[in-house]
């Protein structure tokens with residue numbers, strides 16, 4: 001028998017055993033999946049809910065703090081936390097109370113509520129930008145800020161970093177192919193406009209390439225996370241952010257920082273941690289405690305430049321907000337969440353937990369002498385089946401679907417949820433050291449099994 005055949009069959013056996021165990025412990029989820037398959041595309045309200053490592057989707061019963069229970073009464077330590085939406089923990093009490101109060105007295109009215117004062121001021125305090133808009137999702141917010149940047153600069157193009165993710169915004173779904181040409185990101189559905197017409201793409205941390213691409217003079221804005229978090233975690237190199245700010249200013253391009261995931265770094269995200277000075281900033285997912293809501297902020301200069309447009313009588317179709325943007329329920333959720341969660345004292349608890357998780361994973365990788373790595377960013381951490389990656393292009397080539405899918409499924413069967421599409425764990429204030437150590441032990445067993453069949 002050839003080596004490859006042995007390896008494939010070893011893996012297949014491992015996966016089969018986990019699938020079998022999953023089926024035995026999830027009969028009610030199976031039953032519900034059979035029923036939803038009749039009326040929902042891909043059998044779920046959103047098709048990526050099937051993209052977990054399980055043979056059929058898990059149906060959630062309820063979640064609270066760092067725990068999630070499925071309809072078969074399996075209890076999980078949840079390190080996915082809604083892929084950041086539940087960074088404050090599931091259903092934080094103050095947010096739920098505020099939402100209950102607001103829901104009982106009007107959910108949406110196309111009018112501001114007094115909560116907006118506290119929300120605008122608190123966002124300003126955290127991120128250092130004076131003017132804000134509240135919208136539904138980070139994807140929406142990113143679309144709106146790109147539009148504003150083009151409006152203000154009169155330029156057509158957006159510059160993004162290779163393998164970035166800013167939601168389903170067409171211009172940002174672009175990567176560099178092996179020949180360095182701009183290509184549509186693999187997996188994107190539908191024939192969008194050729195990304196090279198809308199977008200310039202360079203590697204994160206590559207200052208020379210950034211300078212070269214900005215020199216074309218057609219870039220309205222650079223949009224980036226302060227550290228990339230959607231291709232593993234790629235931190236900024238020293239002085240990268242200074243160069244980014246200087247070069248964008250010199251080129252007359254606006255700088256947009258997307259803090260949606262990097263809110264893991266602290267109450268004002270990495271913008272506050274690193275004293276960044278963006279022209280526009282987007283933050284979504286976590287700020288409403290799980291309620292779908294996001295915000296974008298801007299400097300006085302950007303606000304002044306945007307004002308004539310937003311004061312136009314036809315502003316309702318200006319493309320920088322939607323009917324439900326800033327609805328009373330969402331604003332109440334943000335006010336309560338920012339007043340009671342995601343504060344310095346919360347990060348003082350969650351960041352050491354992420355350090356413990358990282359150390360646990362690193363110790364297992366070291367014990368086994370595997371060429372894997374693990375990176376912590378605030379209260380978030382992620383492992384990657386490779387070492388030595390410097391660029392996102394390197395990281396994209398170094399994935400190991402087989403091993404990581406197995407590890408996710410193996411963990412789920414042992415009551416641990418990691419974020420799907422990532423190997424990411426997020427800590428909330430309700431996460432305990434025992435939860436973290438459970439993950440370390442489960443990861444050790446899973447990785448040993450992987451090593452045994454390789």
Ligand SMILES: Cc1ncc(COP(=O)(O)O)c(C=O)c1O
Nearest residue numbers: 137138139165166167258260261
């Ligand atoms: C950095 C970043 N920005 C924006 C988004 C889009 O968020 P949403 O899907 O809530 O619109 C994501 C989603 O993962 C993200 O990672």
